[in-house]
Amino acid sequence: MKSFKKILAVLLAVLMTGAVFAACTKADNNADTTEPSSNATKGTLVMATNAEFPPYEYFEDDKIVGIDAEVAQAICDKLGYELKIEHIEFDSIIPGIKGGKYDFGAAGMTVTEERQKEVSFTTSYATGIQSIIVKSDSDIKTADDLFKGGLKIGVQKGTTGDLYCTWDIEDEKLGTVERFAKGADAVMALTSGKVDAVVIDNQPAKVFVEKNEGLTILDTEYAVEDYAIAVSKDNEALLNEINGALEELIADGTIQKIIDKYIPAE
Ligand code: GLN
Numbered sequence: 001m002k003s004f005k006k007i008l009a010v011l012l013a014v015l016m017t018g019a020v021f022a023a024c025t026k027a028d029n030n031a032d033t034t035e036p037s038s039n040a041t042k043g044t045l046v047m048a049t050n051a052e053f054p055p056y057e058y059f060e061d062d063k064i065v066g067i068d069a070e071v072a073q074a075i076c077d078k079l080g081y082e083l084k085i086e087h088i089e090f091d092s093i094i095p096g097i098k099g100g101k102y103d104f105g106a107a108g109m110t111v112t113e114e115r116q117k118e119v120s121f122t123t124s125y126a127t128g129i130q131s132i133i134v135k136s137d138s139d140i141k142t143a144d145d146l147f148k149g150g151l152k153i154g155v156q157k158g159t160t161g162d163l164y165c166t167w168d169i170e171d172e173k174l175g176t177v178e179r180f181a182k183g184a185d186a187v188m189a190l191t192s193g194k195v196d197a198v199v200i201d202n203q204p205a206k207v208f209v210e211k212n213e214g215l216t217i218l219d220t221e222y223a224v225e226d227y228a229i230a231v232s233k234d235n236e237a238l239l240n241e242i243n244g245a246l247e248e249l250i251a252d253g254t255i256q257k258i259i260d261k262y263i264p265a266e
Helices: 002-027 067-079 090-098 113-118 143-147 160-170 183-191 202-211 236-251 254-262
Strands: 044-049 057-060 063-065 082-087 119-121 126-135 151-156 175-180 197-201 215-217 223-227 230-232
Touching: 044 067, 044 090, 057 067, 063 067, 067 082, 067 236, 067 254, 090 113, 090 119, 090 230, 113 119, 126 160, 126 183, 126 202, 143 160, 151 160, 151 183, 160 175, 160 197, 160 223, 175 183, 183 197, 183 202, 183 215, 197 202, 202 215, 230 236, 236 254
Parallel strands: 044 082, 151 175, 151 197
Antiparallel strands: 057 063, 119 230, 126 197, 126 215, 126 223
């Protein structure tokens, strides 16, 4: 009788664990789960991103996947949080974090001095490059050619590509900057001849150039940058928690593995 009770208890425990796993998987349907959360979590962290930025974040059917989704999932798994990912305009990420709507932002976001006045950034987990896309038969051959005067440069609104081109080209009256909601829209404007070049992060640049014929990425880069996760300045505890997990995941090679999965070595 006693051992029957024991078996029953074990069975019940197994069943319950199964139910918890099932619940976790369901809650995690917005991001890839590298390992199942072990048990009840500390709560849910809401991540803001703009899923128009492959391979860091993009939609696969209605699910947001990519490097940032997996890095965030690995961090949450380590810390014992559920992860919920919300897709918003890139421009709205920092205001949303400041206003407490989102716990953190992961969006291939470059650390800049201006942004550091608004939010805190974690340790950097990836390097980005602002690259220049032109039509294959364009006269623009190097980054310097962008400053020759009279050119229209397409950028994604609110990104560092936008900031640099605004400062270096528009403010200097060397040309104009056309701002698009999505990087893909800027590239479409290039294809149809509405802009002369697009300044955008190198990884989405590669994806867009592959998808559109007759475009090329210049060998000279516009800028080299660090990507990091943004957290509210009012939530130092979370910043420290994320940094702790992130630094372990960098040290044990997990982050590199995630990056390599999406960005094959050249
Ligand atoms: N790295 C760029 C920035 O931080 C672009 C990021 C993005 O478009 N998701 O401004």
